[in-house]
Amino acid sequence: KEEDFEIIDKKQLPDAAELRNEEKAKPEEARWSAPILSLARKASENLALGYGSALKSASLVGLVSKPGSSDSPAKTSTRCHTMEERANLMNMMKLSIKILIQSALSLGRTLDSDFPPLQQFFVVLEHCLKHGLKVKKSFIGQNKSFFGPLELVEKLCPEASDIATSVKNLPELKTAVGRGRAWLYLALMQKKLADYLKVLLDHKHLLSEFYEPDALMMEEEGAVIVGLLVGLNVIDANLCLKGEDLDSQVGVIDFSLYLKETQDSDGKQDGGITAVLDQKHYVEELNRHLRWDFHLCTVADLQNKIDCLEKTNSKLQEELAAATDRIGSLQEEQQQLKQQNELIRERSEKSVEVTKEDTKVELDTYKQSRQGLDEMYSDVWKQLKEEKKIRLELEKELELQIGMKTEMEIAMKLLEKDTHEKQDTLVALRQQLEEVKAINLQMFHKSQDAECSLQEKTEAISSFEGKTNEMMSSMKQMEKRLQQAEKARQAAEERCNKMKQELAGKLNSCRQQMAQLDSKCSTLEKELKSEKEQRQTLQKELHQEKDATTLLKTELQQMEGLKKELRKLQDEKQQLKKVREEQEQALQEMGLHLSQSKLKMEDIKEVNKALKGHTWLKDDEATHCKQCKKEFSISRRKHHCRNCGDIFCNTCSSNELALPSYPKPVRVCDNCHTLLLQQCSSNSS
Numbered sequence: 001k002e003e004d005f006e007i008i009d010k011k012q013l014p015d016a017a018e019l020r021n022e023e024k025a026k027p028e029e030a031r032w033s034a035p036i037l038s039l040a041r042k043a044s045e046n047l048a049l050g051y052g053s054a055l056k057s058a059s060l061v062g063l064v065s066k067p068g069s070s071d072s073p074a075k076t077s078t079r080c081h082t083m084e085e086r087a088n089l090m091n092m093m094k095l096s097i098k099i100l101i102q103s104a105l106s107l108g109r110t111l112d113s114d115f116p117p118l119q120q121f122f123v124v125l126e127h128c129l130k131h132g133l134k135v136k137k138s139f140i141g142q143n144k145s146f147f148g149p150l151e152l153v154e155k156l157c158p159e160a161s162d163i164a165t166s167v168k169n170l171p172e173l174k175t176a177v178g179r180g181r182a183w184l185y186l187a188l189m190q191k192k193l194a195d196y197l198k199v200l201l202d203h204k205h206l207l208s209e210f211y212e213p214d215a216l217m218m219e220e221e222g223a224v225i226v227g228l229l230v231g232l233n234v235i236d237a238n239l240c241l242k243g244e245d246l247d248s249q250v251g252v253i254d255f256s257l258y259l260k261e262t263q264d265s266d267g268k269q270d271g272g273i274t275a276v277l278d279q280k281h282y283v284e285e286l287n288r289h290l291r292w293d294f295h296l297c298t299v300a301d302l303q304n305k306i307d308c309l310e311k312t313n314s315k316l317q318e319e320l321a322a323a324t325d326r327i328g329s330l331q332e333e334q335q336q337l338k339q340q341n342e343l344i345r346e347r348s349e350k351s352v353e354v355t356k357e358d359t360k361v362e363l364d365t366y367k368q369s370r371q372g373l374d375e376m377y378s379d380v381w382k383q384l385k386e387e388k389k390i391r392l393e394l395e396k397e398l399e400l401q402i403g404m405k406t407e408m409e410i411a412m413k414l415l416e417k418d419t420h421e422k423q424d425t426l427v428a429l430r431q432q433l434e435e436v437k438a439i440n441l442q443m444f445h446k447s448q449d450a451e452c453s454l455q456e457k458t459e460a461i462s463s464f465e466g467k468t469n470e471m472m473s474s475m476k477q478m479e480k481r482l483q484q485a486e487k488a489r490q491a492a493e494e495r496c497n498k499m500k501q502e503l504a505g506k507l508n509s510c511r512q513q514m515a516q517l518d519s520k521c522s523t524l525e526k527e528l529k530s531e532k533e534q535r536q537t538l539q540k541e542l543h544q545e546k547d548a549t550t551l552l553k554t555e556l557q558q559m560e561g562l563k564k565e566l567r568k569l570q571d572e573k574q575q576l577k578k579v580r581e582e583q584e585q586a587l588q589e590m591g592l593h594l595s596q597s598k599l600k601m602e603d604i605k606e607v608n609k610a611l612k613g614h615t616w617l618k619d620d621e622a623t624h625c626k627q628c629k630k631e632f633s634i635s636r637r638k639h640h641c642r643n644c645g646d647i648f649c650n651t652c653s654s655n656e657l658a659l660p661s662y663p664k665p666v667r668v669c670d671n672c673h674t675l676l677l678q679q680c681s682s683n684s685s
Contacts, residue, residue, distance in 0.1 A: 089216055093124055625652055
């Protein structure tokens, strides 16, 4: 009871005599399949008729919705036709899936690409996916392929990316149809064909780009087919894509697989004819049951339907009358519009004549100005020769600028980094300069203190030298005195000896003298002792003075070392001064380079603005002055601003300035003139 059967009329089925005659005419190998093929052809022709009659009867009963008052009979017929197509495709899909599962289970092995039920399944599925596809127009021609919606699965389901990449990497596939067939083969092998198509049906807003609204994939039949495809997960398929030509395969449905075959492999004629006749009787009984069911419908329901149809017909007639009235009013409006068009043509012709006269006047003025320009041409030609050299140089610079355009963008970033780094180095150098200045000041103060101490020590040394000279002179005098004393002593001793020899006899007389002499000797000895003590003190003083001189000599040596250090410090000071001067010069040069680089940056930015930022407005696009909003005419001419590229009148663009992209002063609007002057003033400051 759950199986779907097709309705076939008795008249269109072949008789037994006709089938026998056809079998006699054909060879023995083709006799067993001839009745089935003829039946399949006639059944395929009767499918549309059977579904059409069923739909008509269903519309009478109320199963199919009535067309609205605005729908035309052509639209209703197309809708019925699409509904029939969807129902036929769904039934064919059911049959193909059923036969494929049965045949696969009966075989009990993996299916190859040469398996006929599998091939027919793919053909039917391809027809289902092609139903209601929108035609995409391109330069090559019209393109109608079902691979477009299948590509969406890769975005919606990331698991399908492997299938898409493997299909794109196949070199044998050159058309979209072949890629779509390969995609279906791979999805069936992965047992995820139903899952991928379900993902597509869940996003119908994306499918609307590829399918019509009444397509099979957009209606409920698509969900039914996806549910049927779940049963194919039982089948194991091993399909090879390398050897097959998927681009040029012709998708034709073979109905012979879906008709009941009761013949044996030997192909007896009587058995085939009896099977066909049994099928004929079975179909006749089904037709009788269906007719009986249709006759059981109540007459009251049919009369209600007829009343409703009459009401709709009356409404349609009223709408037709209203439409005719509208058509008459529209025709009157059309005549009025024609009259207005004629008036507009006359006015346009008059305006064209006026413009022709204006152009003649302009030509006369142009000829007069041309005569004056010819006279000026000789003067300007001399200036042109001089300016050509400048222009060539400027063109070379422009070519370099255009060639280094991309490099300048990178250089801009590098310059900005360099400027930041140089500013940091400048700050560090200034700090170092301040530290060097502080060190110089400390060294200067130390040098002044050292010079003052040197002067004091030189004065002390000079005073010590004077004292040493005085001590040396006093020592010499003392030595002279000692020598004189020794000489006197010797002379006295000699005198004593002489006196002893001479006065040996005169001891008594001389004893008194001796006592006197002894007293004198004692006094002399005391004097000698005192002199010896003085000598010892003088020697101690000499030793002390010698120690002082050694100390002074060491101090002198230290002073000489300090002098050398002073000289070294002075040399270092001079070197630091030179380094400071060089660094100041380098800082000045860096400041000049920075200012020049900033000026170059600004010039480059202006050139870039002139090249990129502003668009040159065409003459046809502007009808009014951008600043004063006055309309252009013969007397009020159009003038381009060479900076911003917009169009102004003569009064709003009477200024002239030298731009980096032009060698001479050119015309500039008032706004650009003020902005450029402000930039020049800020750059100069």
